[in-house]
Amino acid sequence: MPVHGTEFLVLILLAFIILGPKQLPEYAAKLARVVVKARRLANDAKVQLKEQMGPEYDDLDWRQYDPRQYDPRRIVKQALLEPLDDAFSIDDKPAATDSSAAASSEPAALAAVPSDTPWDPEAT
Numbered sequence: 001m002p003v004h005g006t007e008f009l010v011l012i013l014l015a016f017i018i019l020g021p022k023q024l025p026e027y028a029a030k031l032a033r034v035v036v037k038a039r040r041l042a043n044d045a046k047v048q049l050k051e052q053m054g055p056e057y058d059d060l061d062w063r064q065y066d067p068r069q070y071d072p073r074r075i076v077k078q079a080l081l082e083p084l085d086d087a088f089s090i091d092d093k094p095a096a097t098d099s100s101a102a103a104s105s106e107p108a109a110l111a112a113v114p115s116d117t118p119w120d121p122e123a124t
Contacts, residue, residue, distance in 0.1 A: 003011070019027055050057045063069070 015027070016024055053060075
């Protein structure tokens with residue numbers, strides 16, 4: 001979450017009030033050192049990863065690891081905009097209700113499944 005201009009000004013004002021004008025420069029310098037140290041650690045980790053992976057590192061697609069692409073709202077919106085395929089179409093033919101379907105060993109729900117549908121009766 002980025003900090004906008006007015007929020008940043010409020011944070012500076014709060015820091016000035018809480019820390020006081022004498023300690024504020026000292027804490028600002030400490031914060032700067034922490035940020036520099038964190039950037040240095042991140043850069044060292046990146047260099048180490050690049051050395052360990054070798055040429056495969058350049059072939060990685062880093063976009064697939066971006067957590068922003070897994071936004072649930074975007075996934076639902078994309079799913080709603082996709083066209084429905086034939087698997088969800090309603091057949092105009094009524095289900096078979098004759099005695100041959102009732103006499104078989106399969107339940108009535110399985111009798112309505114088309115014969116060309118892949119089905120493993122042992123899996124359920």
